Structures are given as C-alpha cells and as structure tokens.
Amino acid sequence: MDIKKLVHKHIFDIKPYIPGKPVEEVQRELGLSDVLKLASNENLFGPSPKVVEAIRAAASDVNYYPDGGAYYLREKLAARFGVKFENVVVGNGTDELIRILCTATLGPEDEVVFADPSFVMYKISAMVSDATLVSVALRDDLTHDIPAMLDRVTDRTKLLFVCNPNNPTGTFNKKDDIRKLIDEVPDHVLVVFDEAYYEYADDPDYPQTLDYFKAGKDVVVLRTFSKIYGLAGLRIGYGFVSEEMGDVVHRVRNPFNVNQLAQTAAMAALDDQEHVRSAIEFCKKGRSQLYAEFDKMGLSYAPTQANFILVDVGRDSVEVFGELLKKGVIVRPGTHLGFPTRLRITMGSESDNEKLVRALKEVLGK
Numbered sequence: 210m211d212i213k214k215l216v217h218k219h220i221f222d223i224k225p226y227i228p229g230k231p232v233e234e235v236q237r238e239l240g241l242s243d244v245l246k247l248a249s250n251e252n253l254f255g256p257s258p259k260v261v262e263a264i265r266a267a268a269s270d271v272n273y274y275p276d277g278g279a280y281y282l283r284e285k286l287a288a289r290f291g292v293k294f295e296n297v298v299v300g301n302g303t304d305e306l307i308r309i310l311c312t313a314t315l316g317p318e319d320e321v322v323f324a325d326p327s328f329v330m331y332k333i334s335a336m337v338s339d340a341t342l343v344s345v346a347l348r349d350d351l352t353h354d355i356p357a358m359l360d361r362v363t364d365r366t367k368l369l370f371v372c373n374p375n376n377p378t379g380t381f382n383k384k385d386d387i388r389k390l391i392d393e394v395p396d397h398v399l400v401v402f403d404e405a406y407y408e409y410a411d412d413p414d415y416p417q418t419l420d421y422f423k424a425g426k427d428v429v430v431l432r433t434f435s436k437i438y439g440l441a442g443l444r445i446g447y448g449f450v451s452e453e454m455g456d457v458v459h460r461v462r463n464p465f466n467v468n469q470l471a472q473t474a475a476m477a478a479l480d481d482q483e484h485v486r487s488a489i490e491f492c493k494k495g496r497s498q499l500y501a502e503f504d505k506m507g508l509s510y511a512p513t514q515a516n517f518i519l520v521d522v523g524r525d526s527v528e529v530f531g532e533l534l535k536k537g538v539i540v541r542p543g544t545h546l547g548f549p550t551r552l553r554i555t556m557g558s559e560s561d562n563e564k565l566v567r568a569l570k571e572v573l574g575k
C-alpha cells in the first residue's frame with residue numbers, strides 16, 4: 210500500500226514533537242547511575258503525598274470507565290475559580306484542549322496567529338487541520354509582539370494563541386499588552402490564553418485573564434495539572450470556555466478523554482494548596498539560585514516567570530546538551546526551539562541546580 214497516497218498530504222509537513230530523553234534510556238546508553246532530567250519543565254518538587262495516596266486508593270477501580278463528564282472535578286474547578294460548571298472543560302493534558310479547539314475551528318481556509326518561538330503544539334495542531342500558520346516573531350525582550358500579532362489578523366483568522374508566561378522563554382506579557390489585545394482584536398477571532406505556568410507567575414504586572422473571561426470577552430483560558438501540581442504523567446489539563454464553546458468541546462472530545470486516576474488525583478491536588486505553595490517556593494528558590502550562578506558565570510538569561518529558564522551559553526546548544534548529557538544532566542537544547550545558542554533548563558532542588566551548575570561550568574570551562 211502507498212501510505213503517501215492514503216494519508217492527507219499536509220500531514221507529512223508536520224515535524225513530530227521531540228520529547229526530552231527519558232532518564233532510563235540515558236542511564237542505559239551512557240552507563241550512568243544518577244541522571245538528572247531538567248528538560249521538560251516537569252515539577253521536580255513532585256506531586257503531593259496526598260495525591261499519591263488518592264491514586265493508590267483509586268487504583269483497584271480501574272476496571273470501570275472513568276466519569277466521562279468529569280462531573281466532580283469540573284464542579285470543584287468551577288467553585289474554585291468562580292465560574293459556572295458549563296464553563297469548565299478538562300482534557301487529556303492541555304495539549305488535547307489545544308487540539309480540540311483547532312479541530313473544531315480550523316480548516317484549509319483558516320488562519321491561526323501565534324508567536325514564534327512559542328509552544329510548538331499550536332503549530333502542530335493547526336497543521337493537523339491544514340490551516341494557514343501565521344507566526345509572529347517575539348520582540349527583542351522575548352515577549353509576544355501584540356501589535357504585530359494584531360496587524361497579522363485577517364478576515365480568515367479564527368484563533369490567536371498567547372502563551373503567557375511563554376514557553377520556551379519564561380518571559381511574560383504585561384497587563385497593558387493584554388488589555389490592548391482584548392480591546393483591539395476583532396470579534397471573529399477567539400483569543401486563547403495558554404497559562405500552563407500561571408501559578409509560578411508572581412510579577413504584579415502579570416495579567417489576570419480569567420477576569421476578562423468572566424467579563425464576557427471571547428477568550429479561552431487554559432491551565433494544567435502538569436506543572437505546579439506535578440501530574441504531568443497522568444495527562445490532565447483544564448480550560449475556561451463560554452457555554453457555547455463548552456458544548457463544542459464535548460462534541461469533539463473522546464467520551465472518556467481523561468482517565469479516572471487523573472481525575473481523582475486532580476481533585477486531591479486541588480485540596481492540597483499547602484503543597485502548591487511549597488512547590489511555588491521551591492521554584493522561586495531555584496530561580497534566585499540560578500540567577501546568581503549564571504551572573505557569576507557571565508551567562509545572559511531571560512528573567513523567568515515559570516519553572517524553567519532560558520540561558521545563553523554562547524555556543525552551539527546541541528553540542529553543550531550532548532556534553533551535559535555525558536555528565537548525567539539532561540536539558541533542552543534551544544536549537545529546535547528557535548534559540549541555537551541557548552538551553553532551556555527546568556528548576557530543580559538546590560542540589561539538582563548545583564549539579565547542573567557544576568556540569569555546566571566544566572563543559573563551558575568556567
């Protein structure tokens with residue numbers, strides 16, 4: 210069979226997502242016993258022990274299908290954020306919600322506006338729908354160029370993604386930028402705020418986009434349990450959408466898109482806000498530690514509002530990545546992310562960060 214004829218042509222334009230290398234594989238390949246993964250913005254503080262207990266307790270019921278409507282979790286999220294039950298959707302990771310929004314709205318006639326470099330899933334999901342990609346370069350300070358993005362909106366634009374804080378830069382767009390966007394974006398464009406790192410953002414000028422949603426603006430706000438709640442392996446994200454858009458999501462999604470262990474874990478995670486506060490503290494300590502070390506090493510970096518940092522090592526990032534790998538530290542080279550001389554590094558514990566810094570000093574001869 211000629212698969213090239215069978216499959217839609219545009220599918221072959223998609224470059225598969227490159228995940229961070231799994232720890233076990235690196236250990237086996239390099240014969241190392243102690244490998245530290247700082248490559249995928251995972252929460253190295255880990256999930257709440259109460260969550261782990263809840264998963265254990267729910268494990269013996271996996272012969273049943275999950276609650277397909279995620280009724281209790283959505284109710285909990287609605288109460289917590291002060292929106293209606295109908296305004297909450299959950300997905301198999303926020304990735305799935307991005308895919309669903311694209312599937313439901315985009316076709317070959319449509320355009321989607323996003324920043325570059327930014328989170329790659331907007332591009333991949335839009336390409337699955339064969340839509341026209343309109344990517345707008347970040348400003349020099351590595352934030353979204355909102356005026357330029359508005360300039361690129363046409364009659365065909367359906368979605369406009371804003372990743373805030375932005376991955377892979379850790380930078381954020383301030384209240385004024387977002388107000389301008391909301392004020393000036395035409396009515397036919399749905400603005401999607403991807404706030405995967407929302408809880409880590411502590412700058413007083415970080416915008417509260419959920420307020421725009423509550424005020425009836427045509428925006429979607431996406432959040433996740435993968436980052437601050439430390440549940441990346443379970444795949445669960447959530448979003449706030451209008452009732453009408455919620456109805457659309459329920460038509461497109463798989464009936465059992467979020468497994469029961471994930472739903473149970475997410476509810477237990479919401480109940481342990483003390484753990485969330487500790488995870489935020491963990492990250493903030495990591496930020497100051499790495500800022501100080503990079504300053505000493507004379508490396509420039511973008512100030513971050515997330516649990517990772519983009520640092521310029523002034524050399525080919527794939528090479529530096531490879532040398533760090535040999536020392537048992539996995540980071541993300543910036544080359545595939547649009548930053549050939551930078552590394553994206555997830556914050557770890559104090560000793561994790563020390564290990565990273567030690568390895569980096571050796572590799573860079575500092």
Ligand SMILES: *Cc1c(COP(=O)(O)O)cnc(C)c1O
Nearest residue numbers: 302303304328376405433435446
């Ligand atoms: C990690 C991340 C997500 C969420 O991923 P899921 O694990 O699918 O919930 C979404 N957007 C950005 C920018 C991210 O970095």
